[in-house]
Amino acid sequence: MLDRTLTLPEDPEELRSFTARLLAEVKAQAILIEKLRHQLAGHRAHRFGASSETAEQLQLALETSEIAAAAMTARMCLPDIEEKDKPKRRPIPDHVPRMEVELTPGADACADCGGRLRRIGEDVTEELEYIPGRFIVNRIVRPRLTCACCEKFVQSPLPSRPIERGRPGPGLLAHVLVSKYADHLPLYRQSQIFDREGLDLDRSTLADWVGKTTALLEPVADAIGRHVLSAEAIFADDTPISMLAPGSGKTQTARLWTYARDERPWGGAAAPAAWYRFSGDRKGQHPKDHLARFRGWMHADGYAGFEDLYRTGAIREVACMAHVRRKFVDIHRSQGSPIAEQAISRIAQLYAVEKEARGSPPDVRVELRKAHAAPVFEDLEVWLTMQLTTISGKSPLAAAIRYALTRMERLRPYLDNGILELDNNAAERGMRAIALGRKNYLFVGSEAGGKAAAIAYTLIETAKLNAVDPHAWLADTLARIPDYKITKVDELLPWRWKG
Incomplete structure (x- = not known):
């Protein structure tokens, strides 16, 4: 849009829509510029030499920026941009077991005229999948059929997929997400592990998957948040996390907040849950926004920023x-x-x-x-x-x-x-995963990257609170969510999952 002559529409509704699209593209371009700036820094470090620690930080900087870009692209429904100079990915090696599934229309006769359907070819799609302990390839075969009488073409559609780029299966996406946010394994290290298996999955591809996957799962995280805020009493805490300051190459102190619900100590029926939110600073306005709909008791430390919450009496403090x-x-x-x-x-x-x-x-x-x-x-x-x-x-x-x-x-x-x-230990326990992760990936690349992390922590930590295997639940949820109605998203919550 930015590289062609623009004609402003006269209709007010069309103008608003045009402005929204233009703003989306400007934001996407800003993210791309930041990504290229990090890439340039990486090339300079490679050319002039850098310590292993600095090189690792550059890898992490790129990783977090790419996650943020992918998440932003997914939320804006922007198309993926293919990199022209990027080398083609190696094919999946033959030693990875293939599981073949053939999808047929189900009928032998034409739905229009009743004529016989004959096979004229097939389309094959390979999907790399992860089952705990091993990789497999789902080989999806879709026969191409045509009617012998009316020549109508018939073929089963390809099943909906969580994301398209790289053809990852839901189990593989869940594995990457859990490895990063539960096992605290940065994406560039995951890429190295995959490479030893003969799988060509570079860091930028994995970052793209993480960004798009967290954006896809955001409605589930939002549902967890609504569940937490419907409690009579919650637990609140926050912890610092470094974030790259836009355009400066330096870091600033951002925050991850957690709001937990846990009725197990008094035999309550509601499922335990932890809802994480990200902010670029520690201003009291952030918890005020997060808890705008909450009414009840809040266990918390003596953070002065919470004081505004207590003044109206809608939220009552319980110290720790x-x-x-x-x-x-x-x-x-x-x-x-x-x-x-x-x-x-x-x-x-x-x-x-x-x-x-x-x-x-x-x-x-x-x-x-x-x-x-x-x-x-x-x-x-x-x-x-x-x-x-x-x-x-x-x-x-x-x-x-x-x-x-x-x-x-x-x-x-x-x-x-x-x-x-x-x-307030229920909330403080929810911050342990952040503390461990902070030692491994040091910072987030932007507010969009911080939001992706908050979504991932919400999903994974809530699953763990309910004694649900995060990988198994996420894999199943990612397989189902592309076709799921947003009004029924509560059915996907981990405590309702039947594995």
């Missing part, structure tokens, strides 16, 4: 005892403080009550807490207040005590409400 305990543990380890040790011991008594209450209905949990936890909680507050008078107000221990007293006031609701927890 694990954060309180952690500060005393750090002081005890560094200073051997007997006061810190005593605080840890008293907090342990609260957790002992929770261990006994786990799995019980809310009313039983409240009874146990009032009988056994409330006295310990009250004594802990009084004791901490007294300790402040015996130590230097400027010491780290005093800071930990002041923090504890502030947070305990906001933790008190858990004593009277059986659906609430003593800590």
